[in-house]
Amino acid sequence: MDSAEIHQIVILGSGNVATRLSIALQLAGLEIMQIFGRNVRDAKILAERLGVKHTDDLKAVIPSADLYLLCLSDDALTDVIGSFPFKNKLLVHTSGTISMDVFQNIQNNYGIFYPLQTLSKNKEIKFEGIPICIEANSKTNEAKLVRLAEKISNNIHLINSDQRKILHVAAVFASNFTNYFYSVSKEILESNQLSFDLLKPLIIETVEKALSQNPDETQTGPARRGDKKIISAHLEYLNSQSEFKEMYELISKHITHKYSKQ
Amino acid sequence: MDSAEIHQIVILGSGNVATRLSIALQLAGLEIMQIFGRNVRDAKILAERLGVKHTDDLKAVIPSADLYLLCLSDDALTDVIGSFPFKNKLLVHTSGTISMDVFQNIQNNYGIFYPLQTLSKNKEIKFEGIPICIEANSKTNEAKLVRLAEKISNNIHLINSDQRKILHVAAVFASNFTNYFYSVSKEILESNQLSFDLLKPLIIETVEKALSQNPDETQTGPARRGDKKIISAHLEYLNSQSEFKEMYELISKHITHKYSKQ
Incomplete structure (x- = not known):
């Protein structure tokens, strides 16, 4: 397996962004391994839609994914990052407003994967032209996220937290x-x-x-x-x-x- | 010639609404007889685009048209209605704001033909779905305007001045x-x-x-x-x-x- 490539993803969240992104990534051939959601009912619905496992226990999150994609509200985001059980995995959020600093001194590999679009659970959308704004703590992680974004969109931008x-x-x-x-x-x-x-x-x-x-x-x-x-x-x-x-x-x-x- | 049908039209005005409406009406088979415009240069440009005559003299307006369509700014509208040389011809304006009362005690046959759309001289537009709001001083004139509107749009509404x-x-x-x-x-x-x-x-x-x-x-x-x-x-x-x-x-x-x- 190419270590610079993301293949297996755990989605944290079960709302609009989690739903649309996980569907788009799965359709693009990525493996969605698991849905984590604090609202177990919503997590179950999304997991069943994708045909994958779900959990509402952060400690039960599968440790072997290449990427942990946090599709959470800004408030939930800080909590989940603070309680996340692994330190060296690639942890990425999708928020338009939260600075990348939120990961600093907590995680070793982190970044942003922000789709600039209004997303709804129940409205299909083509990701092709949607701008995806990428930021990461290292060039290696940036390259991984850019390659991942290119699998669903042709409109990728490196955007720092202030610009975001x-x-x-x-x-x-x-x-x-x-x-x-x-x-x-x-x-x-x-x-x-x-x-x-x-x-x-x-x-x-x-x-x-x-x-x-x-x-x-x-x-x-x-x-x-x-x-x-x-x-x-x-x-x-x-x-x-x-x-x-x-x-x-x-x-x-x-x-x-x-x-x-x- | 069916007296209840509008065939020949004089356009008064040479701006965005005059341009788009005259082009749409001509394409629909109506005869645009003449363009009147106080700005003779603009009137000439539009008349040449349509291949018809133009004038900047209200007294030189052709007296035999079935309809005189006023596509003028709200200020110019009142002036031109006040100086219009005929009393019994069908005189109609295209403004969203001016009440039909503007014709009262001045004209005998009048109405409104208001296309609810943003129009530009140099941007082509299909009139088909554009709402055309009709109002008239009599059922006969209303019917004439509705039949005219139906030649360019399938979205016709009888709308009074307050609703407009x-x-x-x-x-x-x-x-x-x-x-x-x-x-x-x-x-x-x-x-x-x-x-x-x-x-x-x-x-x-x-x-x-x-x-x-x-x-x-x-x-x-x-x-x-x-x-x-x-x-x-x-x-x-x-x-x-x-x-x-x-x-x-x-x-x-x-x-x-x-x-x-x-």
Whole structure:
């Protein structure tokens, strides 16, 4: 067996990231040896889905894997790293926010394997184009993780812990906040007996334009044009939904400011 | 000639909406007779693209068309309607915000033909699935506009002026504000020598999920989970970009509030 290659993997976690990553890795020919999960029911469900063993006892984790992949919430992560029974195995987490320092003085071989994507247990996804951000404590471990990532994606990046945090902040704006605005628009429509479906072609076209061109240039709307009359009319309409009004006002202010400088 | 059918159209305007609508209508077999535009250079460019005549003189507008389609900015719209030389022709505007009342006591046949989409002069677009919102001063004119809309789209809605304004507010959240957040995330990344391309797979997946499921249910991220630790870390990171910090704080507050009620 090539010692520089990862073949056998134990997955620690049973949530969205654990599910999608373990399925993708298994499909790519890696051997998932075991699922560890503190919630034994969820661990069992994922293990059965993969046809492998599971445990909720950290001491019962199989010691012979090439990689221990921690797909845990940030809080659980620190606990599990602190109680992990082996010191020399390759231990890697998948979090966007936790610095690699979390392993320091506890483990000898460690790193990050962060897929920059929103993942759901029950929504299939192709990993091919998903950016996988790699960091490791040594060049040897980095090379191992890059080779592993290449088995599921063609979009691999060496990203350090500081850059990873910046990526995560940017992702909150580009994904979480935009998704929230879809739900705001849905609520505005439905509280007036209009269907959210009406906006779907607009939403798709907006994204296609922003990504194929440049969102700075594809910006449209009353704030972009500095159309104070329409902004006032919209704010007046939103009087009864003060949370939405507050956001409309702030974001219009910033868009107006940005484009008035040009 | 069937008097209830629109065959010949004069387009008033030469911007994004005028360009895309006139091209779509001509492709659908309608006759675009003339382009009127106060900016004669732009009117000429569009007229040449369509192979038709143009004018910048409202008095020179051809009097024999079945429809005069006003694709003008909200400010220009009121001026042109006030100076329009005919009283009995079918005069229709394409604005999301201007009420149908703008025609009252000035024209005898009027309505709205509002395509709910972001349109650009130089980006081709299929009208097929685009919602076209119709309103008219009589059942006869409404029927004419519906039949016209059916020639370019299969997504026609009778929407009154109040509903149209609501649609427009919702569209600002779902399109203009989300696009702005893409440019915010781009700026955050690029000011740290990271490429916006890294976020593209995430952006696409977020939209696909929100539209195929329901944005209320596909919401993820630190605010959705009520993860105060990560929110604080992100806010601290954004200290040097106070505009972004202000938005991050407000929107996280609203998302946290929304999901803490559940």
